[in-house]
Amino acid sequence: MTELALYHSPGACSRVPLILLAKAQADYDLRIVRIPAGEHRAPAFQQVNAKGKVPVLVRNGEALTENVAIVSFLAQQFQQARLLPNPLDGWGYAQALSWLAWGATTLQPLVGRIRSPQRIAEGEQAQASVKAMGVAELQRSLQLADQRLAGRPWLAADDWMAPDVYLFWVVTRGTENGVDLAKLPNVAAHFARLQQDAVVLRALEREAAAAAALPPPASH
Template sequence: MVLVEELGADVDTVVLDMKAGEHRQPAFLAVNPMGKVPALLDGDALVTEQVGVFLFLADRFPERGLAPAIGDPLRGPYLRWMAFYGSSFEPACIDRAMKREPGNRGMSAYGDYETVLRTLTDQLARGPYLLGERFTAADVLWGGALGWLTMFGIVEKTPVIAAYIERVTSRPAHRAVTARDAELAAALEARRTGGAPA
């Protein structure tokens, strides 16, 4: 996880082979009955949902400066963009990918995709990061998500979005995790097929 790397956090990671359905096995369902990742245990505290994990970790390591503190004028905007991701952007993208209508505007979590995307790109255009000059956990969340969504054509890779993705993914933490993830994926595939990792 890129955020863990950015924070320099000492976290014991358990890797699940999602293709093999390990996230649906009793051992993991005992941690998170939803079978979703990420799930984080800090002592007896269970934190799930990607945005929840990001908020928790960034606040847990305040010395790294990836979450504006309570009282910081940027705290509200930071929380806005963290919540906007999970409550509006992700549902809009899922509906778009599945070619579903958002439903009645008064009942929709986000209204319409075009407005959601314009709200985001207007903010990114002010850059370089969501909170201006300050890089935060929100950028780790959004940069990774936009990289993935543009790769699959769910979100158009406009110049503003492409430049933002590049700023976030060119950071050393992102590069280190990407390299480790590639090694891990090769090892999992080798384990599944009985061959040696490439």
């Protein structure tokens, strides 16, 4: 039997596989790594992923990193859940991957810049400027998604799939940090639909329960 585990930090981009595993109704072990407490730098986690990042999917004791790779594997493993279009529909599949990769390679680094400007610039003023420019760039980038979502509920198919979940995560982080959804009406509607989705709610409840069950973090 295949054993799966997901390393996830509450609120981080590992929410994407967290939600997709819920959509697939997969049986897996949720392992919380609290980035704000520095747990991703602890030797125990570095042994799981030397990159020191989440998500990590562990299958039968072997780790897989990078959201796009994890999502591709999950989509193949849980085909009935339609996490990505059928690969036999080569064009539809590639289009969905294109939206997903855009989220993971263009939008996610912007979120990182906004949330951790101290990694890029020294001094309060410089960091505030990095953050403000990141928010402006994210706001601009999201216009692409807004145009795509004009007249269609989801990015890639007739139901929500992995790229929609990625966008949902980016918008969650973006709105926490100053992105204005009033200027992105189609993205706002997409976000609201997923916020109310029973699967998404179930995944976020599992995240909250798992985090609440942990002891206070040790200092690293």
